[in-house]
Amino acid sequence: MTRNTNRYIEDTIDRAKSVAKSTANFEDTIILYDSQTHRTDITSLYNLGKTYHLQDYLLLILMHGNLKMQVNNKEITLSTRSCIYIPAFSVMRIMIKSMETQFLLYRFGKIARTMSVNDLYMYDDRVSAENVYYKKLNDQEYNYLKTHYDELAEGINTREFKHRDIFVRSYNNILRIFITNLFEIDSEIKGDAISRQENLFRQFIELLNQYASKEREVQFYAKQLDITPKYLSTITNTYSGKNASTWIAEYVVTLAKQLMKEKHCKIQEVSVMLNFPSQSFFGRFFKRTAGISPKRYMLTELK
Amino acid sequence: MLDTYGDTYGYEDKFYCTDNIRHAAEARIQKSDVTYNENYRAVIIVQQGSMNVRVNNTLLKLKTNDYLAILPYTNIEILWSRCKLISLKVSSYIMHDLYEQLGIDVGIREGFFTYKHYHLTPRQAAILTHDYEHIKQEILTDYKSMKEYMITARLGVYIAHQFSILSKLEPVSHDDNSEIGNIFNKFLTLLDQHYKQERSVQYYANELNIQPKTLSTATVRYTGKTASRVIDEYVVMRIKIVLYNNRHNIKEVSDMFNFASQSFFGRYFKRIVGCSPRKYVSTTSKKLSK
Numbered sequence: 401m402t403r404n405t406n407r408y409i410e411d412t413i414d415r416a417k418s419v420a421k422s423t424a425n426f427e428d429t430i431i432l433y434d435s436q437t438h439r440t441d442i443t444s445l446y447n448l449g450k451t452y453h454l455q456d457y458l459l460l461i462l463m464h465g466n467l468k469m470q471v472n473n474k475e476i477t478l479s480t481r482s483c484i485y486i487p488a489f490s491v492m493r494i495m496i497k498s499m500e501t502q503f504l505l506y507r508f509g510k511i512a513r514t515m516s517v518n519d520l521y522m523y524d525d526r527v528s529a530e531n532v533y534y535k536k537l538n539d540q541e542y543n544y545l546k547t548h549y550d551e552l553a554e555g556i557n558t559r560e561f562k563h564r565d566i567f568v569r570s571y572n573n574i575l576r577i578f579i580t581n582l583f584e585i586d587s588e589i590k591g592d593a594i595s596r597q598e599n600l601f602r603q604f605i606e607l608l609n610q611y612a613s614k615e616r617e618v619q620f621y622a623k624q625l626d627i628t629p630k631y632l633s634t635i636t637n638t639y640s641g642k643n644a645s646t647w648i649a650e651y652v653v654t655l656a657k658q659l660m661k662e663k664h665c666k667i668q669e670v671s672v673m674l675n676f677p678s679q680s681f682f683g684r685f686f687k688r689t690a691g692i693s694p695k696r697y698m699l700t701e702l703k
Numbered sequence: 704m705l706d707t708y709g710d711t712y713g714y715e716d717k718f719y720c721t722d723n724i725r726h727a728a729e730a731r732i733q734k735s736d737v738t739y740n741e742n743y744r745a746v747i748i749v750q751q752g753s754m755n756v757r758v759n760n761t762l763l764k765l766k767t768n769d770y771l772a773i774l775p776y777t778n779i780e781i782l783w784s785r786c787k788l789i790s791l792k793v794s795s796y797i798m799h800d801l802y803e804q805l806g807i808d809v810g811i812r813e814g815f816f817t818y819k820h821y822h823l824t825p826r827q828a829a830i831l832t833h834d835y836e837h838i839k840q841e842i843l844t845d846y847k848s849m850k851e852y853m854i855t856a857r858l859g860v861y862i863a864h865q866f867s868i869l870s871k872l873e874p875v876s877h878d879d880n881s882e883i884g885n886i887f888n889k890f891l892t893l894l895d896q897h898y899k900q901e902r903s904v905q906y907y908a909n910e911l912n913i914q915p916k917t918l919s920t921a922t923v924r925y926t927g928k929t930a931s932r933v934i935d936e937y938v939v940m941r942i943k944i945v946l947y948n949n950r951h952n953i954k955e956v957s958d959m960f961n962f963a964s965q966s967f968f969g970r971y972f973k974r975i976v977g978c979s980p981r982k983y984v985s986t987t988s989k990k991l992s993k
Contacts, residue, residue, distance in 0.1 A: 562870050563866045570863060573855075577849050
């Protein structure tokens with residue numbers, strides 16, 4: 401005998417679409433459900449006592465009533481005018497619900513996250529399934545979410561809206577930035593993200609040690625680290641206030657100075673050892689970075 | 704330009720909202736106030752009343768619910784105004800970046816030295832005004848983080864509405880059909896196609912089958928600048944957009960615009976902008992927000 405109660409129900413979009421009518425649906429990536437338009441009850445979307453494995457992100461705003469639910473083994477009670485933000489891949493079960501509930505549900509999938517402007521996704525990456533965010537809303541927060549939900553639904557459902565995709569993407573960003581600020585997700589889990597960047601920064605320095613005498617292109621180092629040159633520059637900027645190309649240039653000049661000072665190499669030799677196409681190119685590179693020409697450096701420093 | 708005549712709310716030299724403009728009927732605006740800053744795109748929507756402006760030597764009468772987009776390097780002079788208006792001014796680099804991220808093809812002649820004039824319906828004007836109010840609100844709100852993202856996202860909503868509305872409308876035609884007006888328009892179209900390869904007045908004059916001097920006469924008439932200055936400023940604006948995005952190093956940008964050498968590129972840029980490309984990148988390019 402199989403025991404269905406132990407099984408998770410996969411909360412796919414197809415399932416959600418088959419059990420309740422949505423208020424608005426944008427290409428199956430952003431779907432809105434609420435109790436006002438189609439008299440949908442929250443338990444017709446997620447049956448009482450059944451456990452669901454979420455595939456998408458959920459923002460649930462409880463306008464009226466009470467809900468007791470279990471999210472990732474944590475018991476949460478929501479009352480009138482409160483909101484909960486549940487990351488994708490969470491496990492969720494509604495345990496008790498008061499007679500009358502009214503809600504707004506904003507569901508967005510992984511694709512919606514990649515549609516974001518700028519590097520917003522970096523903040524979303526900090527939302528992991530172990531975290532569940534919920535809080536009682538004040539009037540201002542409640543009205544903000546309610547108005548935006550309505551405006552988004554209206555926008556999605558407006559016919560002949562030529563640039564609906566831009567509208568939806570922008571609205572999705574607005575809501576996510578609002579959620580991030582509402583729950584202070586940003587400050588909470590920053591430590592984790594920094595250590596990942598720090599790791600990349602250390603790897604970059606190691607690579608510099610290894611390749612500085614051959615490679616001076618940011619592109620090369622970024623490729624070795626499997627990141628974009630821009631991101632590499634961001635990382636070096638965060639940790640040293642200099643961008644990657646400045647880092648490389650300064651590192652190479654330090655090497656050149658070492659060669660001249662400690663090994664008493666001639667400028668021509670240094671230029672060859674550091675893989676410069678010509679002595680004059682090396683001279684200009686050195687002067688641009690160090691502020692003086694290699695010749696002058698030798699004269700002043702090595703006397 | 705309008706900043707000093709109304710209530711202005713700005714964020715980091717990137718976004719400005721201006722409204723509640725005082726009657727500028729008597730005040731003929733100083734010559735130095737005439738040009739919109741080269742680095743900005745601006746939109747004016749007249750909510751009520753009317754105003755007369757001169758844009759690139761063309762006289763425009765704006766009335767209630769009129770929409771005027773002013774692109775970088777466009778000369779605008781307010782001659783008379785008795786109206787309520789809103790004006791949104793955004794750094795052109797932010798705008799280009801946003802267009803790119805949103806996958807909008809800005810298209811030919813959307814670059815600079817031009818303007819777009821439309822009559823909107825009251826409903827259309829109201830939608831854009833609503834979005835404007837949201838942008839202004841975000842500028843005024845204290846955020847713990849990501850304020851710029853929020854303003855940008857709001858701008859995205861505005862852009863979605865604006866493009867959807869304008870795509871259904873025909874711009875009000877102010878075509879200057881004089882010979883010299885035609886030369887100017889053809890020149891801008893050519894410039895937009897060839898700016899990456901050609902920077903000499905001679906080339907463009909040859910293509911148009913006219914004397915370089917005639918070409919300069921046309922540009923001076925519409926922009927107050929010589930043809931070579933117009934070419935230089937346009938090229939530099941394009942370079943700045945690429946540099947702002949910070950996706951290419953200076954060598955790559957130099958090659959992209961067909962400069963003989965990086966050093967020549969550096970000198971060219973410095974002559975027009977006043978600082979080296981490297982310095983420009985370090986001070987203005989896009990950085991990851993904290």
